[in-house]
Amino acid sequence: MNASSRAPAVETLRWRDGRLELIDQRLLPSRFEYLSCSGAAEVAVAIRAMAVRGAPAIGCAAAFGIALEAQREKHRAPAQFSDAMDTAFKTLAESRPTAVNLFWALDRMRAVLAQGRDPKAVAEKLVEAALALFHADLETNRAIGRAGAALVPDGARVLTHCNTGALATAGHGTALGVVRSARDAGKRISVIASETRPYLQGARLTAWELTQEGIPVTLITDSAAGHLMSRGAVDMVVVGADRIAANGDVANKIGTYTLAVLAERHRIPFYVAAPLSSIDTSVADGASIPIEERGAAEVTGYAGVRWAPEGVAVANPAFDITPAALVSALFTEKGVVERPDAARIRALFDR
């Protein structure tokens, strides 16, 4: 079956009858519900509250937020329309101040807005632009998936970390997109999902999304990955990336570096699946990427249950840096970069 012809089983975002519907990821996996948004403010609330998460998914949601607002305000006079749109851009930009894809998507939408004067015509263009952005992300992920799937043998047991799936993107996913593409190419694939403390994206989201599609998945604690590798139970590791430096160093969810070190010891391929938009050529190497330190409450308990003693000090780095030397290959929409380094990454942009 061709990847593009398969209807996605998990539709994180969908545009229906002029409204944006998004899976409320705060409720997963215990409840599966769509949240319906009819304006920019509602989308901003959904982003801030993490009903939608994952950088590409946030970017798409913000673009739809602008489209929604334009539709609603299109009967106003041009000046009033313009004011309403300014407010919408501001509200969305403030919803997740560190999300790079959010600003990138808003910049794209602002360029479309600047091209017209008639509110009705501009609103139509903005809806088209949001849908185009959504479909472009989906196609990028499918291209990443095809590139990576070529290196996934039949029967592969793939270890992944965090959630890099349909739930984090317009659909298909990056690292999980590779799994989906390999499955779509007729390969038997099974996934080992590390739970990904502290926020448990692996246990909550990856396990749920793979179960939905009938892809076999086994959940483990993050600590069990080394044991499974030592017993020969892992054929490859595929993860996503939050940001890739010019030399190929990868910033990704805390715990990624540990998996790369373990994979090297056990001679297991360690792959990173990410779009070119994740490569930040303005950053020379991983040491220059700041690591976000998050709050203690994520570590001392979960969902109202506290298990650590009051007053204990906590270190909660959200990301770590995997040196390029530990990356067997990078999967991008422009193909595979084996043993990534500065020269090979530069060459990627010229392909």
Add this chain to the structure above:
Amino acid sequence: MNASSRAPAVETLRWRDGRLELIDQRLLPSRFEYLSCSGAAEVAVAIRAMAVRGAPAIGCAAAFGIALEAQREKHRAPAQFSDAMDTAFKTLAESRPTAVNLFWALDRMRAVLAQGRDPKAVAEKLVEAALALFHADLETNRAIGRAGAALVPDGARVLTHCNTGALATAGHGTALGVVRSARDAGKRISVIASETRPYLQGARLTAWELTQEGIPVTLITDSAAGHLMSRGAVDMVVVGADRIAANGDVANKIGTYTLAVLAERHRIPFYVAAPLSSIDTSVADGASIPIEERGAAEVTGYAGVRWAPEGVAVANPAFDITPAALVSALFTEKGVVERPDAARIRALFDR
């Protein structure tokens, strides 16, 4: 200050007015309460329910359980006393069938029982034997602590895993005993405690017990250890052992192996603190040690909160194997074994 003269801040087990009192570890860290036991059946319930855990602590509790039962039954005729004691041994032996120290302690108590006929005299001997066993464990831990502390520099930041402290033993602890001994020797020590998913012994017990004694402790997720090592924030790793093979391979809490691999990469010493009773010379190497697979519920949630989707497959190995080649040194009550191997471990028993 001399280690032996310091009154322990955490008294896991205490013998008071002919009763056994033990910290109910199920309630930690939110509540600190002693459970009082007056017979073998009550002690068996406490062991089964994990109110007391940690192999050495379980062994001591079982010995006290026998002593309690003997005290209570000592006014009976010899035949009835003997029957009551048989029942007590059976009840305690069934409380945690995989705990090696439990059987070892019960065997010691049975030998004492066999030496006398008069219930009153035997009961007195059994109380003495239980107290001797308790104090011997405490002294063993203090000797391990002294041996290890010599290698801990002033200002050391020590990463540890699981709980190997006073709560797991008669007192002082094994890996945490090294920390206590270094502190008692006047060194400034701080601890990084990995939370130790799935059962969270690091977050719940190690963090609590160190906080009680004013030893600085920082709690992290298991996944964050590699990042901290890469940033130069860890000076050494000290862990305990559930079982050590004749060649020095170490079976310990899941996640230990990962810490050893990371420590080797960063040239950080990786130490194992354990009594000689943990060395099983009947097992040639780690590959021969069976790894207990525990239930899925530990991984899919915690304390009534479920975060993984229903029906997801789970792998939950409770232990992993760290090859001897990754162990910088073994700390025992007979001193330090650098770069342990079969010959050096054999020699240890002749010291």
